[in-house]
Amino acid sequence: MKRIFAPTIAMLLLVSACGAGDQPASVTTGPVEAVTTTSALPDETTTTTSAPVEDPDFPVTIMDGMGEVTIESRPVAIVSLSPSSTEILFAVGAGDQVLAVDSLSNYPDTAPLDPDLSAWTPNIEAIIGMNPDLVVISGDTGDLIAGLNAAGIPVVTHFAPATIDDVYAQIEQVGVATGNIAGAAAVVAQMQADIAGIIAGAPTFDVAPTYYHELDDTLYSVTTQTFIGQVYGLLGMVSVADPADADGSAYGYPQLSAEYLVDADPDLIFLADTICCGVTAESVAGRAGWETMAAVQNGWIVQLNDDVASRWGPRIVELMRAAADALSLVVSSD
Amino acid sequence: MINVERSRVLLRWWIIAAVALVGTVLGGLSIGPVSIGVGDIWATVTSHIPGAADAGTVTQAHQAIIWDIRLPRVLLGVLVGGMLAMAGAAYQGVFRNPLADPYLLGVAAGAGLGATLAIAIGGGGSALLPVAAFLGAVVAATITYAVGAAGSRGSTVTSLILSGVAVAAFLTAAQTYVQQRNSETLREVYSWILGRLSTAGWSEVRSVLPYVFVASAVLFALRRMLDVLALGDEEATALGVPVTRIRLIIVAAATLGTAAVVAVSGLIGFVGIVIPHLLRLLFGASYRLLIPLSFFGGGAFLVAADLFARIAIPPAELPIGVITAFLGAPFFALILRTRPGVAR
Amino acid sequence: MIRVQDLSARYDGLAVFEGISLTVMAGEWVVIIGPNGAGKSTLLRSVAGLADMPGLVTIDGRSIKDLSARNRAQQIAYVPQSPALPAGMTVIDYVLLGRTPYLTILGSESKHDLATVRNTLDLLAVNHLAKRGVATLSGGEAQRVVLARAIAQEPQILLLDEPTSALDLGKQQETMQIIDDLRSERNLTVVSTMHDLTLAGQFADRLLLLNGGAILAEGTPGEVLTSETIARHYGANVRVIQDPDGGVIVVPSRSTARQVRSDQAIP
Numbered sequence: 001m002k003r004i005f006a007p008t009i010a011m012l013l014l015v016s017a018c019g020a021g022d023q024p025a026s027v028t029t030g031p032v033e034a035v036t037t038t039s040a041l042p043d044e045t046t047t048t049t050s051a052p053v054e055d056p057d058f059p060v061t062i063m064d065g066m067g068e069v070t071i072e073s074r075p076v077a078i079v080s081l082s083p084s085s086t087e088i089l090f091a092v093g094a095g096d097q098v099l100a101v102d103s104l105s106n107y108p109d110t111a112p113l114d115p116d117l118s119a120w121t122p123n124i125e126a127i128i129g130m131n132p133d134l135v136v137i138s139g140d141t142g143d144l145i146a147g148l149n150a151a152g153i154p155v156v157t158h159f160a161p162a163t164i165d166d167v168y169a170q171i172e173q174v175g176v177a178t179g180n181i182a183g184a185a186a187v188v189a190q191m192q193a194d195i196a197g198i199i200a201g202a203p204t205f206d207v208a209p210t211y212y213h214e215l216d217d218t219l220y221s222v223t224t225q226t227f228i229g230q231v232y233g234l235l236g237m238v239s240v241a242d243p244a245d246a247d248g249s250a251y252g253y254p255q256l257s258a259e260y261l262v263d264a265d266p267d268l269i270f271l272a273d274t275i276c277c278g279v280t281a282e283s284v285a286g287r288a289g290w291e292t293m294a295a296v297q298n299g300w301i302v303q304l305n306d307d308v309a310s311r312w313g314p315r316i317v318e319l320m321r322a323a324a325d326a327l328s329l330v331v332s333s334d
Numbered sequence: 335m336i337n338v339e340r341s342r343v344l345l346r347w348w349i350i351a352a353v354a355l356v357g358t359v360l361g362g363l364s365i366g367p368v369s370i371g372v373g374d375i376w377a378t379v380t381s382h383i384p385g386a387a388d389a390g391t392v393t394q395a396h397q398a399i400i401w402d403i404r405l406p407r408v409l410l411g412v413l414v415g416g417m418l419a420m421a422g423a424a425y426q427g428v429f430r431n432p433l434a435d436p437y438l439l440g441v442a443a444g445a446g447l448g449a450t451l452a453i454a455i456g457g458g459g460s461a462l463l464p465v466a467a468f469l470g471a472v473v474a475a476t477i478t479y480a481v482g483a484a485g486s487r488g489s490t491v492t493s494l495i496l497s498g499v500a501v502a503a504f505l506t507a508a509q510t511y512v513q514q515r516n517s518e519t520l521r522e523v524y525s526w527i528l529g530r531l532s533t534a535g536w537s538e539v540r541s542v543l544p545y546v547f548v549a550s551a552v553l554f555a556l557r558r559m560l561d562v563l564a565l566g567d568e569e570a571t572a573l574g575v576p577v578t579r580i581r582l583i584i585v586a587a588a589t590l591g592t593a594a595v596v597a598v599s600g601l602i603g604f605v606g607i608v609i610p611h612l613l614r615l616l617f618g619a620s621y622r623l624l625i626p627l628s629f630f631g632g633g634a635f636l637v638a639a640d641l642f643a644r645i646a647i648p649p650a651e652l653p654i655g656v657i658t659a660f661l662g663a664p665f666f667a668l669i670l671r672t673r674p675g676v677a678r
Numbered sequence: 679m680i681r682v683q684d685l686s687a688r689y690d691g692l693a694v695f696e697g698i699s700l701t702v703m704a705g706e707w708v709v710i711i712g713p714n715g716a717g718k719s720t721l722l723r724s725v726a727g728l729a730d731m732p733g734l735v736t737i738d739g740r741s742i743k744d745l746s747a748r749n750r751a752q753q754i755a756y757v758p759q760s761p762a763l764p765a766g767m768t769v770i771d772y773v774l775l776g777r778t779p780y781l782t783i784l785g786s787e788s789k790h791d792l793a794t795v796r797n798t799l800d801l802l803a804v805n806h807l808a809k810r811g812v813a814t815l816s817g818g819e820a821q822r823v824v825l826a827r828a829i830a831q832e833p834q835i836l837l838l839d840e841p842t843s844a845l846d847l848g849k850q851q852e853t854m855q856i857i858d859d860l861r862s863e864r865n866l867t868v869v870s871t872m873h874d875l876t877l878a879g880q881f882a883d884r885l886l887l888l889n890g891g892a893i894l895a896e897g898t899p900g901e902v903l904t905s906e907t908i909a910r911h912y913g914a915n916v917r918v919i920q921d922p923d924g925g926v927i928v929v930p931s932r933s934t935a936r937q938v939r940s941d942q943a944i945p
Contacts, residue, residue, distance in 0.1 A: 260649035288535030289402035574751030619766030
């Protein structure tokens with residue numbers, strides 16, 4: 001069923017010629033040839049191993065999304081119920097400290113994915129039964145935090161971030177919480193360098209190009225005020241969804257309509273629903289009325305990997321790279 | 335004298351119904367999140383008549399909006415709303431039950447299960463989706479009919495209704511199970527269940543049209559039979575009507591039409607129950623009139639509801655099933671309160 | 679002419695009657711009497727072709743099973759004890775339903791059909807009720823409208839199950855008279871079931887007493903309605919008096935001389 005296919009498809013989309021660990025987002029364009037990009041994710045750094053008892057980094061207290069959390073000793077049996085946090089854990093070098101990750105945490109593929117571990121409907125007893133010493137979540141469902149704390153298990157809650165700086169802060173916090181401070185710092189530094197490099201190499205323009213970032217096939221999108229919107233914003237792009245949520249009542253994720261989009265005629269279309277909803281550049285071109293849009297006619301439609309486009313972690317660099325590549329299509333043809 | 339009076343009454347209602355339908359269609363074409371002038375609309379529509387001049391000054395985007403987005407959507411609204419209301423009236427007549435709606439014989443549950451399986455296998459935009467929903471609806475209704483007719487008393491009205499309840503419960507449980515095992519499909523499935531006309535294009539209109547045409551033609555032809563069935567199985571048989579066969583044909587036609595529109599637009603509720611009742615309140619319970627007028631009334635209602643769905647929180651859209659329920663549920667409660675002996 | 683041969687009926691596995699035979703001549707009015715549960719309604723329904731029971735029912739020599747349902751409906755009009763009066767249906771639409779056997783399934787009413795209905799409404803003097811909802815009529819009015827629907831079928835045979843049981847005395851007489859008038863005008867054959875023995879006796883050509891699964895008495899009202907017969911089958915104390923106008927009158931009596939009614943009540 002789909003659960004087996006999804007990671008497979010994700011991996012097929014992500015395979016590149018440059019060896020393990022390099023996972024580009026695929027870019028589909030019209031007249032221009034397909035470009036594969038690479039991102040240089042840091043190798044897993046070795047952390048300073050120390051006996052749990054004498055670790056100078058522990059105990060440690062952090063302020064996560066829910067408040068203060070104290071972690072007594074270096075965790076070696078971490079359970080992650082958040083795909084983004086899973087990516088961060090492995091990036092900072094805490095991979096060998098991870099016991100299990102939830103059914104949707106399909107990246108990296110070395111993560112110990114447990115298909116019965118659900119982030120939507122977590123079974124507290126089952127989690128406690130795994131004997132974790134740290135649980136990382138992105139939202140409290142079913143009194144998870146209270147239940148785990150009662151069993152003496154610390155819980156770190158990292159909600160979806162609002163800004164890119166928030167992403168850096170989460171990565172650093174994961175480093176502190178798992179005893180990989182140096183690793184986390186290296187990841188952040190690399191990301192900042194990569195992003196700066198992408199911005200520097202991105203084309204300039206007089207008129208800000210517009211884009212439509214599609215979250216699902218019911219036409220939900222993002223505004224420039226969201227975290228994803230900021231990634232595009234750093235390159236100077238503007239979301240056509242901004243006027244649709246001018247008062248903020250949709251919290252940055254308004255639903256658009258076909259009429260609105262045909263009228264708005266964005267320069268670029270980014271599809272973040274290729275996996276969940278099977279949307280492709282062809283299917284978009286086939287939508288009633290969309291054939292009049294410049295982006296459709298010129299083939300300026302980018303098929304993103306759902307996960308890369310929606311998770312926060314080191315891979316936002318890939319998202320930015322895909323956006324910059326697409327940008328150079330539009331700007332070069334002006 | 336009776337003849338003349340009757341035809342005058344009929345004519346009056348046909349005119350009213352036609353006006354209502356045309357009015358809502360025009361409204362649906364003219365209003366939307368993007369404002370386009372009436373002149374442009376007229377120019378665009380007429381430019382598609384073979385041999386007419388093209389719509390020179392209207393932008394391509396606006397032409398696309400009118401012809402490729404709004405017009406098929408409005409037409410689909412007419413077909414879906416009309417079919418659901420007509421099927422609802424037919425079901426109410428066949429089952430002599432004012433609570434009957436087109437989803438009675440497990441049709442909704444079957445379509446829901448089919449859609450959920452299609453979404454789980456192929457994702458929300460899957461081409462499998464309408465086919466699976468259609469098949470699910472038809473298979474569910476067939477099972478219901480077979481089970482209901484297998485009892486010792488044959489396919490009585492009560493046995494069919496009870497069978498429908500059982501089949502629907504079973505299929506709904508199966509659907510819930512599939513959803514649980516594929517939790518990432520939840521949002522897609524719920525969005526489909528609430529119903530939408532927003533994905534309408536000419537291909538959807540084309541795929542639905544033959545089924546709706548055949549189904550409504552059959553129901554229209556048999557509308558008098560529904561009046562006879564209102565007397566009960568025994569008296570209808572005494573009047574020479576082959577009750578079981580007629581009932582099967584009517585149920586089959588109504589189910590086929592319902593399955594086709596559900597496959598394309600999801601489970602839009604309340605149209606099938608509320609419109610026939612509303613029309614009954616207005617001019618009485620004869621199915622001779624109720625069946626055809628339900629098509630007009632249902633079409634006009636759904637187009638109006640879809641219009642509201644589009645302009646309430648632009649450019650986002652309210653799910654149309656929410657609007658029909660919002661309007662329909664209080665009305666339904668009103669019927670139950672004020673009319674204890676509601677027409678059968 | 680209706681002939682029933684060897685008709686049996688079962689209801690939920692229990693035999694209601696077995697091996698019944700009877701004959702009704704054209705133009706006769708036969709009333710079937712008998713205590714509750716004797717199977718009068720079932721017998722009537724079998725003659726109407728609505729109950730598929732072993733046995734033979736023929737009309738003018740042809741078995742009703744050989745007739746199509748339409749044909750049967752054109753010859754026999756059946757009115758059940760509690761006819762359905764759908765809410766919201768007007769009288770004229772209701773009576774028009776009586777023309778159903780003459781329309782094809784897809785057809786609609788012709789001018790002739792509408793004329794027939796108009797005539798029938800006249801005949802039963804319910805023209806003034808034409809636009810009323812059938813469910814809003816009084817008992818007497820409803821009874822006439824139901825009869826109108828049956829007459830609109832232009833049948834040869836009328837089968838009426840308890841046509842007067844819900845009516846007051848005046849309406850009962852009126853209804854029976856209307857039926858009798860229609861019968862002579864159109865040479866109808868009428869078979870009805872009745873509770874009221876006197877009324878039955880006043881209008882019937884022949885009475886059939888159905889009880890214990892068989893026809894136990896058959897003949898003119900004078901022959902069948904005797905106080906012994908009634909006491910034996912109904913468990914009722916009555917006195918039977920000759921009516922100076924003809925026919926018999928059955929009078930319930932509370933004579934204390936007759937004792938132990940309950941013994942004799944076992945049919």
